[in-house]
Amino acid sequence: MPEALHGGFAVSRALKALGVENLFTLSGGHIFPIFDGCHNDGIRIVDVRHEQTAGYAAEGWSRLTRSLGVAAVTAGPGVTNVMSPLAQAGFNGAPVLTLAGRAPMYRWGQGSLQEIDHVPFVAPLAGARTLTDTTTVAAEVIAAGLRALTPPRGPQFLDFPLDVLFNAAEFEVPEPGAVDVAAGNDDDIARIARLIEGSTRPVVIAGSNVWLDRAEGLLRGFAEATEIPIYMNGQGRGCLPADHRLAFSRSRSAAVRDADLVIVAGTPMDFRLGFGQGFPSGCKIVHLESHPDLVAGHVELDAGMGASLAWIFESLTGAVETAPDTKEWLGRLGEAEEKKRAAAAAELHADAQPIHPMRIYGELTKVLDRDAVVIGDGGDFVSYAGREILSYEGGRWLDPGPFGCLGAGPGYAIAARLANPEGQVCLLYGDGALGFAGMELEAIVRHKLPVVAVVGNNGIWGLEKHPMRNMYGYDVAADLQPGIRYDRMMEAFGGEGEMVTEPDEIGPALKRAFDSGAPYLVNILTDPAIAYPRSANLA
Numbered sequence: 001m002p003e004a005l006h007g008g009f010a011v012s013r014a015l016k017a018l019g020v021e022n023l024f025t026l027s028g029g030h031i032f033p034i035f036d037g038c039h040n041d042g043i044r045i046v047d048v049r050h051e052q053t054a055g056y057a058a059e060g061w062s063r064l065t066r067s068l069g070v071a072a073v074t075a076g077p078g079v080t081n082v083m084s085p086l087a088q089a090g091f092n093g094a095p096v097l098t099l100a101g102r103a104p105m106y107r108w109g110q111g112s113l114q115e116i117d118h119v120p121f122v123a124p125l126a127g128a129r130t131l132t133d134t135t136t137v138a139a140e141v142i143a144a145g146l147r148a149l150t151p152p153r154g155p156q157f158l159d160f161p162l163d164v165l166f167n168a169a170e171f172e173v174p175e176p177g178a179v180d181v182a183a184g185n186d187d188d189i190a191r192i193a194r195l196i197e198g199s200t201r202p203v204v205i206a207g208s209n210v211w212l213d214r215a216e217g218l219l220r221g222f223a224e225a226t227e228i229p230i231y232m233n234g235q236g237r238g239c240l241p242a243d244h245r246l247a248f249s250r251s252r253s254a255a256v257r258d259a260d261l262v263i264v265a266g267t268p269m270d271f272r273l274g275f276g277q278g279f280p281s282g283c284k285i286v287h288l289e290s291h292p293d294l295v296a297g298h299v300e301l302d303a304g305m306g307a308s309l310a311w312i313f314e315s316l317t318g319a320v321e322t323a324p325d326t327k328e329w330l331g332r333l334g335e336a337e338e339k340k341r342a343a344a345a346a347e348l349h350a351d352a353q354p355i356h357p358m359r360i361y362g363e364l365t366k367v368l369d370r371d372a373v374v375i376g377d378g379g380d381f382v383s384y385a386g387r388e389i390l391s392y393e394g395g396r397w398l399d400p401g402p403f404g405c406l407g408a409g410p411g412y413a414i415a416a417r418l419a420n421p422e423g424q425v426c427l428l429y430g431d432g433a434l435g436f437a438g439m440e441l442e443a444i445v446r447h448k449l450p451v452v453a454v455v456g457n458n459g460i461w462g463l464e465k466h467p468m469r470n471m472y473g474y475d476v477a478a479d480l481q482p483g484i485r486y487d488r489m490m491e492a493f494g495g496e497g498e499m500v501t502e503p504d505e506i507g508p509a510l511k512r513a514f515d516s517g518a519p520y521l522v523n524i525l526t527d528p529a530i531a532y533p534r535s536a537n538l539a
Helices: 007-017 029-041 051-065 083-092 134-149 162-166 186-197 208-212 216-226 252-258 271-276 309-319 327-348 357-367 380-388 409-419 431-437 440-446 462-472 486-492 503-516
Strands: 022-025 044-047 069-073 096-102 127-130 156-161 202-206 230-232 261-265 284-289 303-306 373-377 425-430 452-457 496-500 520-525
Touching (some): 007 029, 007 134, 007 162, 022 029, 022 409, 029 096, 029 156, 051 069, 051 083, 083 096, 096 162, 134 156, 134 162, 156 162, 186 284, 186 309, 202 216, 252 327, 284 309, 357 380, 357 452, 357 503, 373 380, 380 462, 409 431, 425 431, 431 452, 440 486, 452 486, 452 503, 486 520, 496 503
Parallel strands (some): 022 044, 022 069, 069 096, 202 230, 202 261, 261 284, 425 452, 452 520
């Protein structure tokens, strides 16, 4: 006979069966049994200072490792505090499971502490259920974890009444089954192959689901077999090394403007791609995604397919009988890349004071290793990083994605350091973004996680101040206190930090930070008059 154990062990045994290594959380009495189960079953408990960071850490872990990320939060405000991470995980197709406490069933409706029905307001963002039987908890947790991992992937939410978690019962832990993947169609593959063969100016834009589908090696094989230039966004960055001859980045606008075939793979045709409406007349458009539900319905496509992107790229590589002649096209794009690179060189080496934010990236790229994990949490400051920081491997770049919620950086950094205990982890912070979750620097120090945080401190909300001034001739609600000593804040938590005001001090400060082996914050005062040259905006 199975031993009768409380519901927290049903949760932890299910998580172990799913291969979960970490539980990201903030303490709360409603979920004590989950802590007890995880502590005894060897699942690392990583506690932070705000539930939003627990959610972001779970999302960051899931996106970096391509495995299930799990957060546990207490009832009521614990759940409302994790709503933004749930939404962001949904936008990013991140396999996240959030577990929550709940007021006891036998007291429901009598006004227990933090009594609220979470499911109705969580359900628009995630698959959401309340579990009411301790004997079924393990099976339900495994089922929810598999739903999160199954394309189109995304967050799942379970809450547990106190009496369900604290009660003891006998339970079975089923073996997790395989994740279902949508099947592709050979006829569609043949149609796309003919489009490729008939093109002379083809382009592939590869996004996050190329990484999440473990298709990076097959993308490379496809690119090399067809000689098609590859542009990458989101977590597609690094799926082809940035120094590969077919990897392009700076010339994307010119490529899309002049292409006769655009293949968008693993990323939505949202505002980042002009909603798929800016391609030239006569250009053939193909959308490849992990699941049929993700294929664009607002764009007139010449072909579309929702299936494993690894299978699609492998199939296309075999189906293209005659690769297009792209030699001239690649030369044109290469010239455009060099022109853009040359135009940026002056700013990357600028000696201006106050410091131009681009100078920071001119120095940072010199000290980053090829396998460094770089995390962006900010507006204009991180936009520069997206342009200048190169990725040479998949899973080495993380930003909020199309939901764009600031404050995700510390949770992402915690997850990145746990997933990559030896390599560099660099958190790029706008000073506005730092205000969302700056207390999490304490959690980074407390857990002894050597993360280097680089703050572009211009004392404004740059992404809003400059556009509002352009629109109305003035701005409001766009200023911060200038010159805040965020480095001293890090020191107060027990980490190390320094402030930089001179351009020539940037490089040595960054080197000290990475060499320290400690949680370290480099606070760099930058010029508030500099605005990122943005081509895309709200809609």
